[in-house]
Amino acid sequence: MNWSEFKNQLVQHPDLHLQFQFGENQFVHPSFHITEIKQNAITSVDCGGKMNAWTEIILQLWEPSQKETPRSMKASKALQIIDVVEKSLPLNPNVTVKIEFGNDTFDTRQMHPQDFQFSEDDIIVNLIADKTQCKAIDRGETCGTPKQKVKLAEVTAGCCTPESGCC
Incomplete structure (x- = not known):
C-alpha cells in the first residue's frame, strides 16, 4: 500500500477512531501516539552486485507506559499530525508505507498495512509482517x-x- 492510499482512507473517515491490529486479537493500545513519520531513501547493493534504490514512508507508533486512554485517536487527529509533518517534509504519495511498532510484549518491527476494516466507530488498520x-x-x-x-x-x-x- 502506498502513502496516498493509506492517507486517503483517513481522509475519507475522519470521525472514526484509528486502531492498529498487529496480530490476531492483538491491537496497539488506544493510548498510542504517532511519534514520527520518516521518509527513508534507501540505496543498497544486493548479493548479485546490483544497486537498488527505493523510498519508504514509516509511521511510528508508541504506547506510553501509562495506558489510561480508553479510546484511540480519531483519524482527524492523525491527519493533523500528518499535516504538521508534510509542512516540513513533503511525503511522496507513491511510495510504500510501513507502520513501525513495538511494546513490552511485541518486538519493534515494521509492518505493512494490509487492509482496513470499518465499523460504526472505528477504522482498523490490519498489519502484516514485512519480509526480507x-x-x-x-x-x-x-x-x-x-x-x-x-x-x-x-x-x-x-x-x-x-x-x-x-x-
Whole structure:
C-alpha cells in the first residue's frame, strides 16, 4: 500500500477512531501516539552486485507506559499530525508505507498495512509482517549466478552461504 492510499482512507473517515491490529486479537493500545513519520531513501547493493534504490514512508507508533486512554485517536487527529509533518517534509504519495511498532510484549518491527476494516466507530488498520527478499532471485539470478545453475532447494536452504555454492 502506498502513502496516498493509506492517507486517503483517513481522509475519507475522519470521525472514526484509528486502531492498529498487529496480530490476531492483538491491537496497539488506544493510548498510542504517532511519534514520527520518516521518509527513508534507501540505496543498497544486493548479493548479485546490483544497486537498488527505493523510498519508504514509516509511521511510528508508541504506547506510553501509562495506558489510561480508553479510546484511540480519531483519524482527524492523525491527519493533523500528518499535516504538521508534510509542512516540513513533503511525503511522496507513491511510495510504500510501513507502520513501525513495538511494546513490552511485541518486538519493534515494521509492518505493512494490509487492509482496513470499518465499523460504526472505528477504522482498523490490519498489519502484516514485512519480509526480507532476495532481489537477485527476482531478476532470475542467485547471488550473481544465473538461477538455472543453482537448484531452487539450495537457494531456499541457504542463499549466500558457503554451502549454497552460489556465492
